[in-house]
Amino acid sequence: MTSRLFPLFLDLRGRAVLVVGGGEVARRKIAALLDSDAAVQVVARALHPAVQAWVDAGRIAWRARDFADEHLDGAWLVVAATDDRAVNATVAAAAAARHLYINVVDDADLSSAQVPAVIDRSPLQIAISSGGAAPVLARQLRERIEAMLDDTLAPLAALLQRWRERIRTRLPHLPTRRRFLESLQHGAVADRLRQQRPDAAEAELARALDAADTAPRGFVSIVGAGPGDPGLVTLKAQRRLQDADVILHDRLVPRAVLALARRDAELIETGKQAGHHHTAQDAIHALMREHADAGKRVVRLKGGDPFVFGRGGEELEYLRAHGIDYEVVPGITAALACAAHAGVPLTHRDHAQSVRFVTAHCKASLDTLDWQALAQERQTLAVYMGVAGLAALRERLIAHGRAPGTPFALVENGARPDQRIVLGTLADLPARARAHAVQSPALLLLGEVAALAADLHWFGAAPLGAPQAAAPDDGAAMAHAA
Template identity: 70%
Template sequence: MDQDPDRLFPLFARLRGRPVLVVGGGVVAARKISPLIAAGARVRVVARALGEHVEALVSEARLEWIGREYEPGQLDEAWLVVVATSDRTLNARVAADAEARRLWANVVDDIELSSFQSPAVVDRAPLQVAISSGGAAPVLARQVREQIEVLLDEHVGPLASLLHEHRRLIRQRLPELPARRRFLESQREGPVGRRLAAGDRPGAIAALHQALSLAAARPAGMVSIVGAGPGDPGLVTLKALRRLQEADIILHDRLVPEAVLALARRDAERIETGKRAGQHFTPQEEIHRLMVHYAAQGLRVVRLKGGDPFVFGRGGEEIEHLREHDIDYEVIPGITAALACAAHAGIPLTHRDHAQSVRLLTAHCRDSLDTHDWAALAQERQTLAVYMGVSALADFSDQLIAHGRGPDTPCALIENGSRPDQRVVLTTLQHLPADAARFNVGSPALLVTGEVAALGDRLHWFGAKPLRHHPVHAVPAALASAA
């Protein structure tokens, strides 16, 4: 690795019982003192006067106060120095004295004078996450900390303590590292973690012993049926992200993009179950077999599907098969294409005056087209969100028009919705097949049919401007003004 003189070396210091000198006694100093006391350091504060927060700590005998001017000899016993005054001349003198004694010194808000920096911290004691930008972007570091705060539940700390207390027993019951690792990684979202989150520590201990007995008796494999959303990795749910980072095996559809797969644990095995160029789809029976095969080995399997597994994703069939084979499973919903694609195209699926309902349907082949109630689908004041292959567009258009839907009904074809290469084609029902061919619309694409589709022309906000060859009638004035 190339050397970077600006790179900081991350370090967690054991300060329990060790003297730390803090120069300054105001509000900023108080903010630095609190984590030092929490780490067990013997804090000494040098200041002529104290703010109320530091004064309160002195009155509680939680630190030592040296109520006079700073002198270099005060550094003699210190392991660490924090400088928190508004006098830069004094700050520079303390930093120089610390440097001469080979002491690490942090001068608050002064990168040049500091030999170490205090990171932004996510505290789930005993688990701590420290974030630093090397002083280059403290606001960005704070934002990252806030994101990690959301990811780490409050019970993660108590869970870390509980597992630490039982580490010898866990090693005895599960001597093999792979089995032990899978067991430890499964506790956060399992009964142990859930009981700790509810404040039930005795129940968590009982659940831990029970889980250990089961894990030692047989592999504890599991299948997570996970919705990957429409393709934007930012739309993957937090729970889905956790499962991807815990997975041993990922059985993923062809439509799941690399950006989402990149969220997974790096050493997880990926198996594509979709279609490659010139090859057939993996039969559903083979997907069933793979899920059972890997889970029976005690592995954590993620069945990763584009969109939502219960919206045209055959998730119901898969969990029926898992139940038949006594495999533990869970379902983690994803944002389905109808919601995400329409939103990214600026098209509301419902409107209180013009679309009181929305129907989700599929029309990817002749067999699926034959099952629809076309008279009901052709009614006005509703939106149709159609998951389909573009090859069926002509039949779909013909059927709706034949059953009374107006030929000028607005339509929007949304290709690669929510992804950087999103394209939106605005057209009408009668011109739908021709315009799809003209603009070479390919899979994955969602069709939105109904008056609200015309709003995509004015309300688009994501990606390129919508494409259009034929005029699309504007929505009624009442709808336009309400939008």
């Protein structure tokens, strides 16, 4: 695995940068360095006409000779831009000996510094790097992002730079200040900049700052994190993670999803796992209230969807009772994600006309279920439960008429890189789970459609095993479907 680069912006104003080479490639590098007001020194036998013009204009210094180690004296950064790899390697070795960073054009192995593809909305800049592995891909991505960015970003950034201290003084409370700054891109200030009226934009900024609320009101977003794949997190959920001051997240929310949050957000794990006691629900309520009362934007981040066995309703009741403003951002629940990634349609015209979402974590919850209804055929059961309860589930379903040959698909870590699917029939459900050491998080899909995973799976490893037989009344239909 290639080591990860550390992204860094350099202030090269007035600082010496040595460029070895004077051709077209060197010209492009020198142009970017001049834009940064670097003191460019070029070592080359011959120069590109544009480079010669910079020399003639006194913008860069030129030594018309071959590279020598003493040319590195006083340099802060080195660029090797010749078409001779041996020369570039010599320059790289000399720079390394002096602990100088060097960029060797189109040669990642010799480089200790990479020049990214840049989106320039000065003073705002966005840099994209592939670590030298795929510069064309980085440039293509830059072009896509360029097309998405508003033309007001540069003047807005410059305006905020001038007003930074006044804004900090007027709004010392960080969450209030952040909300105020985020509101500017879509309000009257940005509108005036789009109209090419910078003075009017500055006047709007002054009015908005005078009216800014210094006593912020907290807000809680109950957000569904989806099944664990960051690609399945909704756009609105990503925005809330970027806006949040505090994120109270379940244990099973993976790091890849948490990485979507703003860097300085406070992350607090509040997960509960079957068989273990972590943060009690009352304590989660107290945390939401504590941070909301402090004027912070709080995200309560839940795996799957907040309103499908996620206690989202209880949390909304608590927030409403305490006068805290809230919203709900739905997520893709585990049953939908696991079924889709296992190739199991939850409903199917030939096999299942309904689907039931069921939770059964303990004996007490098992006793509350309508087993007669759950045991009906031609429906799919999506069972959220600890794997320890599979034996009791099987016994009660069979006792109430569900056929022992009903297919199941047990999906462990659904929609994640380590997803596993175990197939079988209801009769051997506990034994199959034990044989393959299935662990939480796992979701059970039970019904005639589960057998389709044997042929329709597409994500991750192939299913382990296959249904032994379909339910008696649907055996011919299942054989036809397979």
